[in-house]
Amino acid sequence: MRVLVTGGAGFIGSHAVEALTARGHEAVVFDVRTDPAADVRDPVAVARAVAGVDAVCHQAAMVGLGAGFGDAAEYVSRNDLGTAVLLAAMAEAGVRRLVLAGSMVVYGEGRYVCPRDGVVRPGPRAVADLDAGRFEPRCPVCGAEPAPGLVGEDAPADPRNVYATTKLAQEHLAAAWARSTGGSAVSLRYHNVYGPRMPRDTPYAGVASFFRSALARGKAPRVFEDGRQRRDFVHVRDVAAANVVALEAGSAPGALTVYNTGSGEPHTVGEMARALADAHGGPAPVVTGEYRLGDVRHITADSSRLRTELGWKPEVGFQEGMREFAASG
Numbered sequence: 001m002r003v004l005v006t007g008g009a010g011f012i013g014s015h016a017v018e019a020l021t022a023r024g025h026e027a028v029v030f031d032v033r034t035d036p037a038a039d040v041r042d043p044v045a046v047a048r049a050v051a052g053v054d055a056v057c058h059q060a061a062m063v064g065l066g067a068g069f070g071d072a073a074e075y076v077s078r079n080d081l082g083t084a085v086l087l088a089a090m091a092e093a094g095v096r097r098l099v100l101a102g103s104m105v106v107y108g109e110g111r112y113v114c115p116r117d118g119v120v121r122p123g124p125r126a127v128a129d130l131d132a133g134r135f136e137p138r139c140p141v142c143g144a145e146p147a148p149g150l151v152g153e154d155a156p157a158d159p160r161n162v163y164a165t166t167k168l169a170q171e172h173l174a175a176a177w178a179r180s181t182g183g184s185a186v187s188l189r190y191h192n193v194y195g196p197r198m199p200r201d202t203p204y205a206g207v208a209s210f211f212r213s214a215l216a217r218g219k220a221p222r223v224f225e226d227g228r229q230r231r232d233f234v235h236v237r238d239v240a241a242a243n244v245v246a247l248e249a250g251s252a253p254g255a256l257t258v259y260n261t262g263s264g265e266p267h268t269v270g271e272m273a274r275a276l277a278d279a280h281g282g283p284a285p286v287v288t289g290e291y292r293l294g295d296v297r298h299i300t301a302d303s304s305r306l307r308t309e310l311g312w313k314p315e316v317g318f319q320e321g322m323r324e325f326a327a328s329g
């Protein structure tokens with residue numbers, strides 16, 4: 001297949017390009033980082049890029065939590081306007097296959113089980129609780145501490161910040177495109193992706209990147225909250241492989257199919273900091289009790305649908321992947 005990879009010069013996109021090429025596909029990079037004219041918001045450039053491709057792997061986006069609400073228009077512009085321009089060009093050119101870089105952030109706080117009230121969905125955590133070091137979300141009914149569970153694809157969306165909102169809107173646009181054109185659309189809702197070429201520590205980077213940069217400066221990784229927040233760290237090569245299987249398989253025409261894309265092995269942020277510090281030879285992480293408003297406490301997905309329906313299987317284990325990441329540039 002000839003596949004247009006938007007954001008193909010970025011962290012995940014560049015691995016997707018490598019994985020596609022290794023499988024004998026032709027990957028065409030469209031990324032404003034390497035070509036100022038390759039902006040997904042530019043209808044003329046996008047129309048030229050989609051001509052003659054069999055599928056689009058849409059990774060281009062502005063990522064991360066950002067530096068406050070001032071970034072909102074830029075997120076919406078790059079992520080949602082960009083996706084709309086891309087989908088319109090695909091509709092026009094007759095390109096009927098899309099794989100979108102989705103995100104777990106669309107779930108917000110996710111799924112919890114209260115011993116008394118069953119499955120509940122806690123709202124955003126209160127500043128007073130966070131200030132007092134009470135990091136676990138509360139049951140919205142009885143106030144007890146519910147246990148985090150695995151989030152399935154049919155869990156209701158609950159985006160908690162601008163970035164999350166734009167990632168959800170991308171999916172809605174993709175679903176509308178699929179209905180309107182009969183195209184096949186897949187959203188891979190990535191968990192916390194890490195690995196070689198992960199972006200450096202800016203307000204837009206992931207936590208593994210902050211820790212690695214601190215270690216490289218000889219500083220202890222600073223772990224927020226109490227370090228027991230749970231995530232699913234999935235290796236970038238496994239995410240690239242998921243894109244390839246989704247592009248090859250396609251999906252039901254006329255609809256958006258979503259797949260959680262995680263390792264299936266949740267770890268705490270504290271464990272991740274320790275694994276990186278060990279691999280680096282210290283210093284040991286410190287737990288600071290700081291927090292970022294808008295962060296959710298636990299997000300762990302159930303990624304079994306991707307395994308059973310598309311036969312994808314993550315290959316890079318946590319310790320091995322963190323060792324490699326600690327050593328990579």
Ligand SMILES: NC(=O)c1ccc[n+]([C@@H]2O[C@H](COP(=O)([O-])OP(=O)(O)OC[C@H]3O[C@@H](n4cnc5c(N)ncnc54)[C@H](O)[C@@H]3O)[C@@H](O)[C@H]2O)c1
Binds near residue numbers: 101189
């Ligand atoms: N890294 C993660 O943990 C993670 C988790 C969930 C979802 N995602 C999604 O995966 C995708 C790739 O993210 P990444 O981590 O590789 O980030 P990245 O910043 O390394 O890659 C994004 C790429 O998109 C390009 N881009 C941005 N705006 C563009 C525009 N208007 N036109 C053309 N190119 C543009 C950038 O130049 C960059 O190379 C994004 O859609 C992101 O939302 C990432």
Ligand SMILES: [Zn+2]
Binds near residue numbers: 114
């Ligand atoms: Zn309860």
